[in-house]
Amino acid sequence: MARLNFTDNSFLLAESRETPMHTGGVSLYRYPRGVDQHEFLSDLRNILLGGKELRPMFNQRLANNLLSKANLFHSWETDRALDIEYHIRHSALPQPGRYRELFALISRLHGTLLDRNRPLWELHLIEGLAGNQFATYLKTHHCMLDGVASMHLANSMLSKTSRGRVNYSPLSLEAWEHYKQQTQAPNRGTAISPEDVKSLAERLAGQLGSGTQLVRALLQYANVWIGGNTALNAPWHAVPRSIISSNVSGSRRFVAQSWPFERVRAVGRALGGTLNDAVLAMCAGGLHHYLAQSSALPSKPLKAMVPISLRVSNDLDSSNAVGFIVTNLATHLDDPEQRFRTIKESMQAGKELYSGLSPGEAELFTQITVSPILVSKLLGLEKTLPAFNLVISNVPGPRKKMYWNGALLKGIYPASIVGNGQSLNITLVSYADQLDFGIIACRRSLPSIQRLIDCLEDSLCELEQLASVA
Amino acid sequence: MARLNFTDNSFLLAESRETPMHTGGVSLYRYPRGVDQHEFLSDLRNILLGGKELRPMFNQRLANNLLSKANLFHSWETDRALDIEYHIRHSALPQPGRYRELFALISRLHGTLLDRNRPLWELHLIEGLAGNQFATYLKTHHCMLDGVASMHLANSMLSKTSRGRVNYSPLSLEAWEHYKQQTQAPNRGTAISPEDVKSLAERLAGQLGSGTQLVRALLQYANVWIGGNTALNAPWHAVPRSIISSNVSGSRRFVAQSWPFERVRAVGRALGGTLNDAVLAMCAGGLHHYLAQSSALPSKPLKAMVPISLRVSNDLDSSNAVGFIVTNLATHLDDPEQRFRTIKESMQAGKELYSGLSPGEAELFTQITVSPILVSKLLGLEKTLPAFNLVISNVPGPRKKMYWNGALLKGIYPASIVGNGQSLNITLVSYADQLDFGIIACRRSLPSIQRLIDCLEDSLCELEQLASVA
Numbered sequence: 008m009a010r011l012n013f014t015d016n017s018f019l020l021a022e023s024r025e026t027p028m029h030t031g032g033v034s035l036y037r038y039p040r041g042v043d044q045h046e047f048l049s050d051l052r053n054i055l056l057g058g059k060e061l062r063p064m065f066n067q068r069l070a071n072n073l074l075s076k077a078n079l080f081h082s083w084e085t086d087r088a089l090d091i092e093y094h095i096r097h098s099a100l101p102q103p104g105r106y107r108e109l110f111a112l113i114s115r116l117h118g119t120l121l122d123r124n125r126p127l128w129e130l131h132l133i134e135g136l137a138g139n140q141f142a143t144y145l146k147t148h149h150c151m152l153d154g155v156a157s158m159h160l161a162n163s164m165l166s167k168t169s170r171g172r173v174n175y176s177p178l179s180l181e182a183w184e185h186y187k188q189q190t191q192a193p194n195r196g197t198a199i200s201p202e203d204v205k206s207l208a209e210r211l212a213g214q215l216g217s218g219t220q221l222v223r224a225l226l227q228y229a230n231v232w233i234g235g236n237t238a239l240n241a242p243w244h245a246v247p248r249s250i251i252s253s254n255v256s257g258s259r260r261f262v263a264q265s266w267p268f269e270r271v272r273a274v275g276r277a278l279g280g281t282l283n284d285a286v287l288a289m290c291a292g293g294l295h296h297y298l299a300q301s302s303a304l305p306s307k308p309l310k311a312m313v314p315i316s317l318r319v320s321n322d323l324d325s326s327n328a329v330g331f332i333v334t335n336l337a338t339h340l341d342d343p344e345q346r347f348r349t350i351k352e353s354m355q356a357g358k359e360l361y362s363g364l365s366p367g368e369a370e371l372f373t374q375i376t377v378s379p380i381l382v383s384k385l386l387g388l389e390k391t392l393p394a395f396n397l398v399i400s401n402v403p404g405p406r407k408k409m410y411w412n413g414a415l416l417k418g419i420y421p422a423s424i425v426g427n428g429q430s431l432n433i434t435l436v437s438y439a440d441q442l443d444f445g446i447i448a449c450r451r452s453l454p455s456i457q458r459l460i461d462c463l464e465d466s467l468c469e470l471e472q473l474a475s476v477a
Numbered sequence: 478m479a480r481l482n483f484t485d486n487s488f489l490l491a492e493s494r495e496t497p498m499h500t501g502g503v504s505l506y507r508y509p510r511g512v513d514q515h516e517f518l519s520d521l522r523n524i525l526l527g528g529k530e531l532r533p534m535f536n537q538r539l540a541n542n543l544l545s546k547a548n549l550f551h552s553w554e555t556d557r558a559l560d561i562e563y564h565i566r567h568s569a570l571p572q573p574g575r576y577r578e579l580f581a582l583i584s585r586l587h588g589t590l591l592d593r594n595r596p597l598w599e600l601h602l603i604e605g606l607a608g609n610q611f612a613t614y615l616k617t618h619h620c621m622l623d624g625v626a627s628m629h630l631a632n633s634m635l636s637k638t639s640r641g642r643v644n645y646s647p648l649s650l651e652a653w654e655h656y657k658q659q660t661q662a663p664n665r666g667t668a669i670s671p672e673d674v675k676s677l678a679e680r681l682a683g684q685l686g687s688g689t690q691l692v693r694a695l696l697q698y699a700n701v702w703i704g705g706n707t708a709l710n711a712p713w714h715a716v717p718r719s720i721i722s723s724n725v726s727g728s729r730r731f732v733a734q735s736w737p738f739e740r741v742r743a744v745g746r747a748l749g750g751t752l753n754d755a756v757l758a759m760c761a762g763g764l765h766h767y768l769a770q771s772s773a774l775p776s777k778p779l780k781a782m783v784p785i786s787l788r789v790s791n792d793l794d795s796s797n798a799v800g801f802i803v804t805n806l807a808t809h810l811d812d813p814e815q816r817f818r819t820i821k822e823s824m825q826a827g828k829e830l831y832s833g834l835s836p837g838e839a840e841l842f843t844q845i846t847v848s849p850i851l852v853s854k855l856l857g858l859e860k861t862l863p864a865f866n867l868v869i870s871n872v873p874g875p876r877k878k879m880y881w882n883g884a885l886l887k888g889i890y891p892a893s894i895v896g897n898g899q900s901l902n903i904t905l906v907s908y909a910d911q912l913d914f915g916i917i918a919c920r921r922s923l924p925s926i927q928r929l930i931d932c933l934e935d936s937l938c939e940l941e942q943l944a945s946v947a
Contacts, residue, residue, distance in 0.1 A: 024494070024590055045572050093728060093920060096585065097578070099569040101604050102515050108567070115566065119589035120494050124726035124921055134571050135605075256594035258563060450563060451594055 018150040031422035039413035058176030062183035100135035118259040165409035239356035240333040242394035247305035253452035263420035277474035291336040292466025332357030393428040404436040420445035488620040501892035509883035528646030532653035570605035588729040635879035709826035710803040712864035717775035723922035733890035747944030761806040762936025782865040802827030863898040874906040890915035
């Protein structure tokens with residue numbers, strides 16, 4: 008029985024009916040030409056149902072003991088009575104099966120809690136999508152899998168050619184071992200090892216003495232709070248209120264859209280920033296327009312929490328390995344150029360914080376700065392004392408077009424987590440030549456979030472004009 | 478802002494992710510001949526979406542105040558931002574759209590919690606069912622609607638002829654007022670009036686002095702507990718353990734089946750009992766076989782809680798008006814005749830308890846005897862100290878074949894509530910010439926509950942042989 012580490016455990020502690028802590032991934036596929044669609048989907052389903060021994064975490068459930076009942080510390084145990092038909096679900100869209108019907112279904116599926124008596128995942132095969140397409144929706148608790156880990160999972164079932172066939176379940180131990188061999192990543196290779204299971208307090212006491220880089224990073228945050236640094240942004244510092252800062256209900260709205268990778272990268276290059284700077288500027292402009300149209304644009308800039316991966320490239324096993332930069336989105340400014348510049352400086356300042364830290368120190372720094380977020384969640388203070396306004400997360404996906412047993416993967420759209428005080432989340436995946444945006448919002452706080460898609464396109468056009476690349 | 482009465486409120490207090498307190502109703506319809514099915518369903522959906530002002534409780538949500546946050550006492554308030562598209566849901570079955578796929582969908586839908594930030598109901602229109610059929614699934618929290626009240630709701634949208642058309646939403650205030658006029662029931666007419674909002678303690682103090690019938694009924698229960706009465710069964714008294722007595726997970730399995738009303742009634746008549754005695758004997762035999770096949774038949778008889786309606790016939794407004802009889806199912810006996818006799822005597826003894834009570838006294842008696850169930854739920858003692866083994870509930874439905882805008886209602890199958898220590902619920906509706914059984918079970922405690930359907934048929938055949946009516 009393995010105790011969950013601090014971060015993984017915190018996703019369980021902070022969960023309620025209104026704030027489920029699972030993430031989702033919607034994948035769109037095109038049926039191969041000439042196949043019997045019903046038969047093709049049945050075959051995929053049988054492959055998924057056929058996995059005898061499942062890969063780690065997909066076969067584990069939360070142990071039922073006193074600490075877990077009190078929702079304090081959770082441990083994993085193997086589910087000896089795993090009921091695969093409960094987890095692999097066959098669903099369908101009503102006619103006419105447009106993206107609209109798909110988004111409605113995903114919104115509903117994403118708005119319900121997983122059953123804590125079972126392994127914390129569900130995989131839906133969805134038929135009835137127009138245009139010779141079908142979809143999958145994978146729902147996994149954040150305590151068992153983060154965004155990068157789910158990309159590894161997706162990769163392990165996909166092939167780079169339409170002729171590739173994988174006849175074992177992508178969730179099977181077999182598939183997992185095979186994928187690990189292929190990517191030549193024998194096991195986790197970071198500095199974070201048995202330390203994980205120690206409490207945060209113990210780790211702090213042991214490391215703060217020698218961890219001078221760590222202390223430097225913490226002092227820089229302190230400097231922001233007392234007003235001594237303007238480019239760096241720290242959590243809780245100058246976070247404006249907006250309609251995004253509401254307490255959330257238990258219902259969601261999901262929308263998704265792809266943009267050509269090249270359009271966004273060209274903007275970043277022309278303006279002297281990174282792809283991620285351009286993504287953030289596109290989101291900042293989109294939010295500027297969306298909030299202005301709703302007469303709800305705050306006079307101070309929104310702050311986004313931008314996760315950065317701390318995962319060492321050959322670490323496939325740890326479930327969460329994430330650092331965080333708080334970025335000034337400059338949403339109060341009308342000028343896209345000024346917005347872009349502010350975002351770029353803000354991201355640079357944030358990255359410098361992490362630059363001198365070892366992987367272990369970086370994880371510790373994240374825990375020290377993020378753990379108050381958990382405390383404020385447990386005290387119900389997120390709305391009164393928000394650490395930031397929303398999460399914008401950019402997850403690297405497959406670089407080439409991929410296929411699942413001959414079916415082309417057309418896009419991967421993440422559905423992430425919203426919470427009290429942060430009723431919106433924008434997560435995108437870079438896949439082949441496109442950027443796939445998945446937007447999840449509290450349905451009650453932000454009722455017409457589908458408008459944000461148009462606002463994002465408008466924002467990208469403005470940036471293209473600015474960069475003279477349009 | 479109206480405070481919920483004691484019973485309604487208790488359904489909210491006892492709710493958790495593992496034990497949702499909503500009930501569901503699955504209705505099967507046959508499309509009228511010659512219609513465009515997609516268009517027909519779209520029209521029904523538009524009628525449902527078109528209701529401007531909704532009928533009481535469907536437009537009310539739980540007020541968000543300190544007492545409700547602490548989950549102590551809840552009040553209703555009108556939801557001024559009601560989002561009808563959230564509640565009216567268009568769903569579909571995957572191919573081949575058999576009852577099997579329908580039951581899988583209902584099992585999933587029934588296993589998730591309603592959003593407490595909104596009115597506590599969802600209505601699903603389900604397409605893709607084979608045999609020219611479609612289905613609806615109405616999910617309502619038990620604190621807003623009991624079984625009889627949902628039958629009134631169903632009635633208000635149905636017509637007795639295939640030519641009848643109802644062009645306003647059955648959930649609209651308009652439909653409700655119209656139905657109340659038709660059934661000539663101006664308002665609730667029982668003795669339970671402003672008393673409802675007083676606490677149970679206050680009511681006890683005020684009534685116990687003069688309530689001699691009430692005291693007599695309570696003394697009879699006390700007599701059972703000390704062993705002085707053998708025909709009457711009281712909650713907590715001699716309740717055996719079985720696989721049904723498990724603590725439940727958050728996942729469900731739903732199955733349903735219709736039996737001809739006449740077959741069951743003939744058994745009851747021939748054996749000198751009521752229809753309900755025959756229903757209970759059929760269930761007892763079914764459980765006997767099901768548990769014996771699983772090598773899990775307890776040596777002592779299972780005790781069923783059988784709700785009886787305390788609703789005065791013209792009271793359409795109160796949400797819950799239910800009394801309870803604990804019945805000895807005699808499942809340990811092999812002989813169907815002995816089982817039938819025991820059940821009949823046990824039901825008679827239970828009914829005599831309620832016979833001398835006024836409606837107000839009967840409700841008070843129910844609260845006094847049922848409120849410890851709530852306390853034991855809150856203390857997590859249901860499994861250790863069960864009040865009974867399962868609920869078997871018989872709800873009267875429409876007596877004639879009904880139609881929804883020309884579509885024949887083929888059956889109404891209830892999906893009720895299971896809880897810790899009671900992982901199975903059998904609820905049936907009498908509709909026209911059939912009895913529609915809906916069975917809901919914890920998917921983890923009773924994994925192959927579909928076998929119970931065959932066991933019920935076997936049990937009915939045995940009873941028919943016994944009654945020589947087969």
